[in-house]
Amino acid sequence: MxxxxxxxxxxxxxxxxxxxxxxxxxxxxxxxxxxxxxxxxxxxxxxxxxxxxxxxxxxxxxxxxxxxxxxxxxxxxxxxxxxxxxxxxxxxxxxxxxxxxxxxxxxxxxxxxxxxxxxxxxxxxxxxxxxxxxxxxxxxxxxxxxxxxxxxxxxxxxxxxxxxxxxxxxxxxxxxxxxxxxxxxxxxxxxxxxxxxxxxxxxxxxxxxxxxxxxxxxxxxxxxxxxxxxxxxxxxxxxxxxxxxxxxxxxxxxPQQVVVRDLSRxxxxxxxxxxxxxxxxxxxxxxxxxxxxxxxxxxxxxxxxxxxxxxxxxxxSRAHAERISRRRVTHDTLTDLPNRELLTETVAGWAGRAAAERLEISLLFLDLDRFKMINDNWGHSVGDELLRAVAGRLSEQVRPGDVVSRIGGDEFVVALASPPHERLAESLAERLLAEFNRPFSLSIGDVVTSVSIGVAKSAAGAHALELIRDADTAMYKAKSNGRNVYALFDSSMHAQVQDRVRLEQALRGAVERGELAAHFQPIIDLASGELDGFEALMRWHSPVLGHVSPVEFIPIAEETGMIEEMGSWLLRESVRQLGEWIAQRGPHARPLHVSVNVAVRQLRDGSLVRLVDEALRENDLPPSALWLEITESGVMEDLETALLTLNALRTMGVTLCIDDFGTGYSSLSYLHRLPVGIVKIDRSFVSDVGENGANEPIVRAVLAMTRAMGHRVVAEGVETEAQRDWLREQGCDLVQGWLYSKADLPANLTGWIEHRAPALTEA
CATH class of the missing domain: 1.20.1070 (Rhopdopsin 7-helix transmembrane proteins)
Known part of the structure; x- marks a missing residue:
């Protein structure tokens, strides 16, 4: 007992x-x-x-x-x-x-x-x-x-x-x-x-x-x-x-946990x-x-x-506790760098003496490129390890009086004051870009990450928060310029940021409000001239902004994560429309496919395979009727995770396509590892073929290489008969472009569905 x-x-x-x-x-x-x-x-x-x-x-x-x-x-x-x-x-x-x-x-x-x-x-x-x-x-x-x-x-x-x-x-x-x-x-x-x-x-x-x-x-x-x-x-x-x-x-x-007690009576x-x-x-x-x-x-x-x-x-002990408490308020707990509060205090202090000492205050706003991929792939502990390594490397590159701070997530700010004529900020930005080309040695091995930098400057009367905002704005400009670069702030960027914010707000909820539409561009079999399928393209008409170009709203959707919902909608809508067209053509017609672009975020999302399976089952379509297009750069961001999803889709019977081939890594070793069946040549290489253009040898090489690997090839952006004829002579399998039809609403494509190929569009 x-x-x-x-x-x-x-x-x-x-x-x-x-x-x-x-x-x-x-x-x-x-x-x-x-x-x-x-x-x-x-x-x-x-x-x-x-x-x-x-x-x-x-x-x-x-x-x-x-x-x-x-x-x-x-x-x-x-x-x-x-x-x-x-x-x-x-x-x-x-x-x-x-x-x-x-x-x-x-x-x-x-x-x-x-x-x-x-x-x-x-x-x-x-x-x-x-x-x-x-x-x-x-x-x-x-x-x-x-x-x-x-x-x-x-x-x-x-x-x-x-x-x-x-x-x-x-x-x-x-x-x-x-x-x-x-x-x-x-x-x-x-x-x-x-x-x-x-x-x-x-x-x-x-x-x-x-x-x-x-x-x-x-x-x-x-x-x-x-x-x-x-x-x-x-x-x-x-x-x-x-x-x-x-x-x-x-x-x-x-060992006992510390129990802090008041001095008892x-x-x-x-x-x-x-x-x-x-x-x-x-x-x-x-x-x-x-x-x-x-x-x-x-x-x-x-x-x-x-x-x-x-x-x-x-x-x-009390003084030490106060110092620790103060440091916790003013410093980042992970990297022990000054935080936004201390950065603001420091810049405000510099601004007070900038006029008297003729100083120019500069801020470099740094954001790690694709940091989320590192967290998703290796976990937050490795992400934290990288942030600490970045903090150490940044601190090594600045002068004793400069301030390196972490203001949140993967965002760092370097503040410095110098005479205006020295171009110190630009020089430091260039040096930091070069430094980030060196790999970081982490517990999982060497990791390479690039950085986008925004630079803002201000002389006397600089307001700290405004300067941070301007540097942040310039950093987004660097991101839009292709990452791994730096951009200097100028006043025109404010209008660009406001436009971007307005566009982002309008884009939220576009799927629920029915503002998105699926347009389809025919894909033609060169040998027979018959319709082989369609590429589905997303279009957006905003009641406030009107028709917005995909070049404008797709990058924002990818950055904010909205692309996952929008991509799911496009895939379901495309498969549904293909099901209608196949039923309309009858059982004895040539089989059609629909090709849908898949975003990077969708590749990393484990639900993509389930989404594809559900869409095909709901419309009673075979997996071969669906092509999924992926970009080289998107796959290379996280190759191992992407391969898991791609192999599962390939096993299901879905055809995978490499989109815009030639504009990304274009590595034979990568292409050999990817379970793709179709390679799409980017329109920039097709534009001058048939006229002894400089890109003809490249296109010939791609056609020979892909044919040797057993892949079919689609040439994008075909706009002239000369381009079509040259591609047919070189053994290209499929083409698409304005020579045949622009991407259009399903209601305007009935001629293709009824086996009536419309007259070629005038070049």
């Missing part, structure tokens, strides 16, 4: 029956020793000693503490105590020769040392050795106790002719004070105060009391009942050994009493012997010095 006892941390600890039995039997035996018949005293004492030895063996074996060495020291000390107790009984009965009468007292000293060693190990294991407040408070109480013990109990009775026994026994209370100080350190230190801890501290207090009574009786010849002394020392033995039976004994050798009164009373008594009591006065003075001086140290440490 087990009882449950609540600890001061709120966790329930079961109290074993063995522990309660130990305390119950020990209490009964102590009562017998104090109030029972004389003949029962010796058996009671023997049983108490036996119970203690059993407890100190059973407890550590049962509860298995992390470090069992303190309990082994207690066990050894217990044997010393048992031997000393038995020798005292023999000595009191006259069974020891005169030359061995000091042996029981001498053997007590190793026991005390072992108990002190036990407490020292526990303090170290609990990480209490650096707790200044507990250490000083315990020392104060110990010094006060030593002072009172000396003043009232030892000094008045010590004669110049002390015998050896008297001298040893007079020292016991002083030795006890040292052990008591260690016990108080445990009690006052950090961490939970569990029952086992209270028992051990109480045992030290009882030990001090018992030794003090023994000293008064044996050394100073004060009339103290012997049974009271024996009971006190045996109670100490019961508590010290019994603590090992309580489950909380494990916490005494485990009891602790304050205890400290105050131990300081005030000795000092007052020193001033009021008459002088004694020279030796007594010296000891009394030394103890008082130590008390005052300890109080002074506590005051100094407390003040320093």
């Amino acid at each position: 087990t009882h449950v006892e609540a600890t001061d941390q709120g966790h329930a600890i079961p109290v074993p029956f063995e522990f309660r039995l130990h305390l119950g039997l020990s209490a009964a035996l102590l009562v017998t020793l104090l109030a029972g018949p004389e003949w029962a005293a010796a058996p009671a004492m023997g049983l108490l000693l036996l119970l203690g030895l059993v407890a100190i063996h059973r407890g550590p074996r049962r509860h298995r503490p992390v470090d069992g060495s303190p309990w082994r020291h207690i066990r050894t000390a217990s044997y010393f105590f048992v031997v000393c107790s038995l020798l005292r009984v023999v000595r009191d009965a006259g069974g020891l020769p005169d030359q061995l009468t000091l042996l029981p007292d001498l053997l007590t000293i190793p026991a005390y040392l072992l108990v002190g060693l036990c407490f020292s190990i526990m303090l170290r294991r609990r990480h209490d050795t650096d707790d200044d407040a507990a250490r000083i408070d315990a020392l104060l109480m110990g010094l006060g106790t030593a002072f009172l013990t000396w003043m009232f109990l030892i000094a008045p009775r010590v004669s110049a002719q002390l015998s050896g026994a008297q001298f040893i026994n007079v020292l016991f209370p002083i030795i006890d004070v040292a052990v008591l100080v260690l016990a108080l350190r445990l009690l006052l230190g950090r961490g939970a105060r569990q029952p086992a801890l209270w028992m051990m501290v109480l045992a030290c207090g009882v030990l001090f009391t018992g030794d003090l009574l023994y000293c008064l009786r044996v050394a100073l010849l004060v009339g103290v009942p012997e049974q009271l002394i024996d009971s006190s020392l045996l109670l100490m033995f019961v508590l010290l050994t019994g603590a090992s039976l309580h489950p909380s004994m494990r916490t005494l050798t485990e 009891a602790r304050t009164v205890s400290i105050g009493s131990m300081v005030i009373i000795p000092v007052a008594l020193t001033a009021l009591m008459p002088a004694g012997t020279t030796a007594s006065n010296v000891i009394r003075a030394v103890l008082c001086v130590l008390l005052v010095l300890t109080v002074l140290i506590r005051v100094i440490r407390s003040n320093n």
Whole structure:
């Protein structure tokens, strides 16, 4: 049967029956020793000693503490105590020769040392050795106790002719004070105060009391009942050994969480009493012997010095805490760089003296390119590691007086002040771009990331927040210029930013409001001239902004994440429309396909495969009817993640296309790894073929290469018959472009669906 006892941390600890039995039997035996018949005293004492030895063996074996060495020291000390107790009984009965009468007292000293060693190990294991407040408070109480013990109990009775026994026994209370100080350190230190801890501290207090009574009786010849002394020392033995039976004994050798407590009233009164009373008594009591006065003075001086140290440490600790608090407010916790608040304060301070000192304040606003990809691919811990590495590299590139700050996410700002003619900001921006070409050595290996930088400058009267905003605006301009560049702010950028924000706000909710439309451009089989399928293209007509070019709204949709919803809509709508056209053409017509662009974010989203499967099932179409177009650059951003999605789609039977081939990486090794069946040549390479243009050798090479790899080729942007004829001669499979039809609404493409190829569009 087990009882449950609540600890001061709120966790329930079961109290074993063995522990309660130990305390119950020990209490009964102590009562017998104090109030029972004389003949029962010796058996009671023997049983108490036996119970203690059993407890100190059973407890550590049962509860298995992390470090069992303190309990082994207690066990050894217990044997010393048992031997000393038995020798005292023999000595009191006259069974020891005169030359061995000091042996029981001498053997007590190793026991005390072992108990002190036990407490020292526990303090170290609990990480209490650096707790200044507990250490000083315990020392104060110990010094006060030593002072009172000396003043009232030892000094008045010590004669110049002390015998050896008297001298040893007079020292016991002083030795006890040292052990008591260690016990108080445990009690006052950090961490939970569990029952086992209270028992051990109480045992030290009882030990001090018992030794003090023994000293008064044996050394100073004060009339103290012997049974009271024996009971006190045996109670100490019961508590010290019994603590090992309580489950909380494990916490005494485990690192403790710091528990910050206000100085309690009891602790304050205890400290105050131990300081005030000795000092007052020193001033009021008459002088004694020279030796007594010296000891009394030394103890008082130590008390005052300890109080002074506590005051100094407390003040320093408060000042340190204030500095830490201030730093947490003004510095980024991850990189320890100044944050936006401190950056603003610094720039405002510079602005105040910019006119007088003819300074130009410059801000470089840095944003890591595709940082989200790193977080998504390797996790936030690697992302944080990269941010710390970036912070270190930026700090290495600036002057001592410049400020490198992190203002959020993957955004950093470098602030500097210099004479206007030095072009310091531009020079630093160019140097930083070059520095980011070097890989960062992280735990996963070398990682390369580029950076986009916006530069803003202002002379006298610069407002910090406006300058940060301008640098941010310039950074977005750098992003739109292709990333891995820097851009200087000019006033025209404000209008561009306002237009971008207005467009972004209008784009939100466009799918729900039905503002998007799917346009389709025919894809023609060159060999037969027949319709092979359509490419679906997204168009947006805003009630406020009118028709918005995809060149304008697609990049914004990709940056904000709206492209995922918009891309899903386009895929479902395209598959639905293809299903209508196939049903309209009849079962014996040439099979058609629809080709849909897939954004980078969709490739990283695990739901794309499920979306494709649902769309095909809802419209009863085979997977071969769907082509998905991906860009080289989009795949290369996170090749391994993209391959997982692409392989799953290819296994399903969907045809994959590389779009705009030749404008990105164009690596044969990458193309070989990708499970694609179609390569689309970008219109920029097709524009001058058939006229001995410079791109004809490139197109020939691409056609030969893809044919060797078993891929079909679609040429985009075919606008003239000469281009068509040249591509047919070179063995190109499919074409699309204005020569045949522009991308249009389904209602305007009925001629293609009804097997009537419209007349070629005039070039």
